[in-house]
Each structure stands twice: as C-alpha cells, then as structure tokens.
Amino acid sequence: SGMDYGGGYGMFTRLMRDKGFDFYWHDDYCENLFANGFEADLKKKYDIITAFEVFEHLPNPQDIFKILIGNSKCFVFSTCLQDISKPEEFLKWWYRAEYSGQHISFFSKKALEMIAKSYNRNYYYIESQSIHIFSEFKMDQQQLLDIVDHKPGFAERVANKFSPNKIIPKKSLLTSDHDELLKKYLNKK
16 A cells, blocks of 8 residues: 655556555645545555655654654655755755745755664665655665666556565556546435
8 A cells, every 4th residue: 555645636646546556645735636535544554655845845844754654664755965064055056946935844865864763764865866765674776776767667666666565467446446436426416
C-alpha cells in the first residue's frame, strides 16, 4: 500500500493505481481530481509514502516528518539541498524562490541524515534526482540507481524495491475504481 502526501490533483496516485498498486492521495491544499474516492488516512500505516516537492513549502516540516516516517516502512521524497554553512551561496540559490515566498524550509544532507537517524531509518540520497529515502531496510547504491534509471517500468521497480515480497505485474485498478465510484454516485441518487 502507498500514499502520496501533498499529492496535488492526484495524478501520481492515479498513475500508481492504473499500474495496479494500492495507492492513496492526501493534500491539505489541493482538490483531488484524478484519484477522487481514494483519499488516504494519515493514521494508517503504509508500505511506502511519497512526497514530491512538498517539504520546502512547510512552515513546520518536522511535524509532518513525524507522521509520514512513523506511518511508513519507506518514505520517499524530493527536495533540493544546500550547504547552509556557506551563507553567500544560500543567498544566491535559485531554489530559494525569494520573490514567490513559496519555499520556506530548506535542508542540508547532514540535516536529513540526522532526521533519519532520529527515527532509526537508513538514509539514501539520489543526487541526480534530488530524491531522499528514509527506509527501515538497507539498500546499496546500485539498487537505488536502478530504480531511477528513466527506463519504462519505474513504478514497478519502486514498488518491488520497497515491498517485502516481489510484486508481479498487476492488473490496473482503473476499471474497478471506476465501478466503485459509479456505484457510490448511483447510490446517492
């Protein structure tokens, strides 16, 4: 099972469900258009939780780390890093997005290593993609690079890597999701 936190309109959740994975959506600030009916429960445990380009927007990211890391075996997220020991570089950094005011929390690799350690998780960083992984289990660097090699089947490789059992190709949930939502709609009439 999986949850996409800060999932926007639900596109990633929909794509994962279309690949046959039991994924759910959560976003406090956006309407769920593509994965409607598959909203996540923040108190539930998931095999994997994703959060792409979310943490730089949060005023108190530690509060969300606690929820997401605590409720997942593997937490995968993206954000750009900066060495904050060099303030002159930080002030010139494009990712600050100073004039939009949208990026308000920033991280260094050392800070993320400390956060992972505080939750007793292994920390992995895929620099080329700005992807960070806090995992209950260990992986080697080649395994990580194989996941993000941009070849078809990305979703399957991620799910297989973070699942206790190898996942065989699954049937899309699109038809069953449609049937379930249609049944809910027709029962409201």
